[in-house]
Amino acid sequence: MPKTLRLHTLSQDEAILRAPNIELTFPLSKDVLELIEDMKVTVKKAPGIGLAAPQVGANLMLAIIHLEEFGIEAFALINPKVISRSIKKTAMEEGCLSIPKVFGQVKRPAKVEVTGYTQEGRKVHIKGGKLLAKVLQHEIDHLNGILIADKFEK
Numbered sequence: 624m625p626k627t628l629r630l631h632t633l634s635q636d637e638a639i640l641r642a643p644n645i646e647l648t649f650p651l652s653k654d655v656l657e658l659i660e661d662m663k664v665t666v667k668k669a670p671g672i673g674l675a676a677p678q679v680g681a682n683l684m685l686a687i688i689h690l691e692e693f694g695i696e697a698f699a700l701i702n703p704k705v706i707s708r709s710i711k712k713t714a715m716e717e718g719c720l721s722i723p724k725v726f727g728q729v730k731r732p733a734k735v736e737v738t739g740y741t742q743e744g745r746k747v748h749i750k751g752g753k754l755l756a757k758v759l760q761h762e763i764d765h766l767n768g769i770l771i772a773d774k775f776e777k
């Protein structure tokens with residue numbers, strides 16, 4: 624049975640949140656597949672719209688996007704990269720499961736194109752706007768050791 628994992632926070636676990644994350648190779652190991660199921664349960668329970676592996680203590684290039692409210696079933700995104708960004712930027716209030724109760728305005732490109740892999744190893748190409756663009760960028764930032772607290776508009 625998938626289990627809820629401990630959410631690592633900036634105040635207690637900064638070293639893990641800032642550490643480099645390792646690219647995964649396919650097929651994924653049984654341990655990584657189990658981690659993915661645990662992360663899906665954890666992000667739903669939090670609740671959150673995204674969760675990156677370092678946030679649960681695993682320094683791997685893996686994130687879960689959870690936008691079920693918007694009709695997108697929770698999915699794992701592996702080794703993701705932003706390959707193009709719109710010139711237009713928009714600010715949105717963002718929060719982070721690693722920085723509980725703190726919200727702030729973060730300015731980011733309004734649209735992005737991301738490539739990555741599904742948990743089965745299928746290559747995906749996602750063009751996102753609005754909230755999907757923001758959550759993709761927020762999670763990919765985590766995979767590069769960047770947190771929203773670094774980006775709050777002053």
Ligand SMILES: [Zn+2]
Nearest residue numbers: 718719720721
């Ligand atoms: Zn976050």
